[in-house]
Amino acid sequence: MPSPQGTSRCGRSGELSAPRLRDGTPERAGLDPGELGRLVREVRALTTGERPWAAGAVVLAGRGPCVAVAEAAGWAVRYAAYDPESDTGVELPPAARVPMTVETPFDLASVTKLFTAVAAVQQIERGTLGIDAEVGAYLPDFRAAARHRVTVRQLLTHTSGLRPELPLYDYDDDTGRLNRLRAEVPVGVPGTYCYSDLNPLLLQHVLERITGRGLDVLIRDGITRPLGMTATHFGPCPGAAATEDQRRPWAKMERGLLRGVVHDENAFALGGVAGHAGLFSTARDLAVFCRTLLAGGSYGPARILGPDFVELLLTPPGLGFAMDQEWFMGELAGRGAAGHTGFTGTMLVLDRATDTFLILLANTVHPRRRPPNNAPRAAAATRVSRAVQAR
Template identity: 85%
Template sequence: MRHGSPERAGLDATHLRRLVDDVRALTAGEQPWAAGAVVVAGRGPVIAVEEAAGWAVRYAAWDERTGTAVELPPAERVPATVDTPFDLASLTKLFTSVAAVQQIERGTLGIDARVGAYLPDFTAAAQHGVTVRQLLTHTSGLRPELPLYDCADDTERLELLRAEEPVTAPGTYRYSDLNMLLLQHVLERITGRTLDTLIHDGITRPLGMTATDFGPCPGAAATEDQRRPWAKADRGMLRGEVYDENAWALGGVAGHAGLFSTARDLAVFCRTLLAGGSYGPARILGPDFVDLLLTPPGLGFALDQPWFMGELAGHGAAGHTGFTGTSLVLDRATDTFLILLATTVHPRRRPPDSGPRAAAATTLARAVLPGRGHERATARSPF
């Protein structure tokens, strides 16, 4: 990928200036939407926007007595830069999904195979006939999460996962972190390798994504002053340690959360999928399997969701959000991508607000100039 002018990318410069101004405004004031943010946007192989705003570290703590954030002295704050890594939270699910489709392409994993065929010791999933496709499409019927962070040890955590039964009939959509945790166990069982190794060897290393890895990540943007009762664990101010309590309890490597990355690295990931699974000399998936990944209803990727994709939704746009304030959208119809990494949980979590994410995606959608040779029809999967 290369940096270039909006015009070279086939994007309107006025709209892109508005995108940058809006992201800067999100980090301004005493109670900003996010303490810090980085936005990268482009079309084709051109990065037309790469900007940082606000702070990677702004607060020392959350004062529960006054209900206010405790600001660090200005000299101790850390500004956000375009190279700042962020806790990706649920964007991790995209990488787990790609790792799974890689195994489907290789023939070592069947998309409609039953989980019990690979994990017979996960008796509840086996008895209910949960399939790999259902894990990838959040239609297994499993509840959103389990309190693995309250378990005494890994043995107890594993027993909870093995015994967890669907709470609704398999085939019904119900978003759940447990889907990706079970998928992680499937991938590790069939390959004999850990998930972090699969993602490194199969995705980030061949693509040159050197800033993308599971933690710890000492230079990352800070997240939450994590304490009960608002959180599920007492860990204090987090920086470079995974935010998600279950991923933390599992040692920082989990199918649903745990990765840290930069916006620039994620731009490479987007470009690879937009180009049919290849980037330069590297190939992580064949075009048919990218289509499988991104054909409705999507495998791990959310498709055409206006609540965070804005006007990019509607023609096969794909992506995901993360609870820490992260989002990624790629649109194959216009060959565009948008990454917004932010710290909306610094210094304390709050109810999610995806309005700014949707607004940013809408601004990019309106920036697309016709007739620049990037538009193409979205291919349909043969699977």
Template identity: 80%
Template sequence: MPSPEGPGDRGGGRELSAPRLRHDTPERAGLDPGELRRLVVEFHALTTGERPWAPGAVLVAGRGPVIAVEEAAGWAVRYASYDPDADAGVELPPDARVPVTVDTPFDLASLTKLFTAVAAVQQIERGTLGMDARVGAFLPEFRAVVEHGVTVRELLTHTSGLRPELPLYDCVDAEERLAMLRAEAPVGAPGTYTYSDLNPLLLQHVLERVTGRTLDDLVHHGITRPLGMTATRFGPCPDAAATEDQRRPWAKVDRGMVRGVVHDENAWALGGVAGHAGLFSTGGDLAVFCRALLAGGSYGPARILGPDFVELLLTPPGLGFALDQPWFMGELAGRGAAGHTGFTGTSLVLDRATDTFLVLLANTVHPRRRGVDSGPRAGAGTRVARAVRGVRGA
């Protein structure tokens, strides 16, 4: 029987080597320096003013093996709490605030889904999981999805018909949460796209059943350890940027100011390790993740996927990855760009057509969640696209 371990765990065999990332000039990266200067100016403006887009943020952008931009701005921790009467954050004294650095970890939120998707495709590569296998073949006790014939492909493409989420955070214990998941039936027609946190949650159960290992173990041994992503892990992560003063009615649970523990209420209720949320990481680590996928699954001597399986992962409609979405990719979209966003203010884009990548991490939910504004994400993507083309001007 094939080992459940990911490609990064293998010893011997064919060794592939892809260039590691290095810091260098925009010109060496084949990027227009003027556009990148504008990108940096616009990035720093995101964390200024009384109501900034985010208190703190990190930006990493590059092309090929070159990081041409790596910037940090603002505060990892700026507020002690949120005052609902004033509709404003309660500022910490300046000497109590924590500045963002390029090494600050952020709560990735839904970027975690990308790692779950890669872990699943690793098992498909190894032959322990089939794309069109029925979930019920691995999880017969999940009776509702068994009756509807939900497949692994449908989980990866958000076409299972499952609703966006369940109130697992309201359950009294783990047994009740598991019972709720097992009883949840699709509400939409199979094949219809509905973005749902339940898809990667069920996929997590499939992976853990198939391999006999927990999701955090699979991600560590199959992805982050072989790639040298030492700052990427499931929480707790005490030095991470703060997120929300989490209280009802604007939040779903009452937890106070959250820092170093996953922001997502369901992931928190599940112990911090979930298929849809829970990972923390830095801009530099995510640049490595992007670079490995752009290089066909390899980074240095490590290989996490073969090129054909990276192609499978990123072929429309994308397995876990969103493809060509202008609302957060800007002008990088439209040529096969792939990526995702996270509720806490995170995003990444990798553009195979131009061999470029863009990581934007922020704590936009600090001190409390508000309506999503992806204009800055799209604007950054547009600047990078124009830097590739050498187009000047706004």
């Protein structure tokens, strides 16, 4: 079982503030070193060969305030382009490649949704946003959502009935994109789950309307700055791991090899700041984010949410967070584990039952996107689960 808040093998007891993360060992974190050793070897193997699962990867896992393992493998930049005739990446000369490090930033893709969700729950805690309020109360000009009485809770739980996405990147100006979003009506049955990027996009507009501030400012001032997450921000991010040689027909835009600019086409069309994608971060920064939620909303002297609102955020079905999803959480699923994946190859999972967290960041879309293979994510989470059980 996890140590009580404020005590740990890696921290001092009796602290008034929540303990900060510290590098430790598997043993000091209460995790089995054999299982974590296998985790690292398996992640390294994912980055080798002619057609690796990812060009490079970073894995970080811990328990309580202890970071038990933090390792990098492979390349942040391995390819110059993608060759569709041979269906292979055009390899850079070894001297021109960029090695992956634990400090390499990644395009988080849909992991961004978690930060949008926390920003929303912060407004719920302050009383400026009602979780069961109708979107039309805040955005009367979004007539379709207002007419169909879409609620904030439905946006946060993907039960609004909105379709998965819209081709906003096909519009030439912000007015056209905004008018398309305003006119979008639910196509599914309200209350039925359907994962949709449009939910956090509408939520972004709600948050910006009620606060008068951009989502990037809300996340910076409400989450990343107080937590000291200096590597987490919306792009551009020049030192990030490369993603895709983005070209039609496999992509939706002609942009060439991407590095340090958002991969998601809609987020790019929206200027790089979007409720569903656009953030860049590192494994260590995401570990701080996980630790904060596991500690009830506090990290060091900073508090970004009260414990009751962390409970609201992480009570099934979860607000923004996916809960107990075996397809990427492996054997961590089933006890109230929460997390999310990102299309570019990112993932985080936190398990309140065992006070553990796992971050796996990889550039699986470098040099081009492939059908998703989530088995490595589930396998990594299972290793962490077994590392707890073994102790």
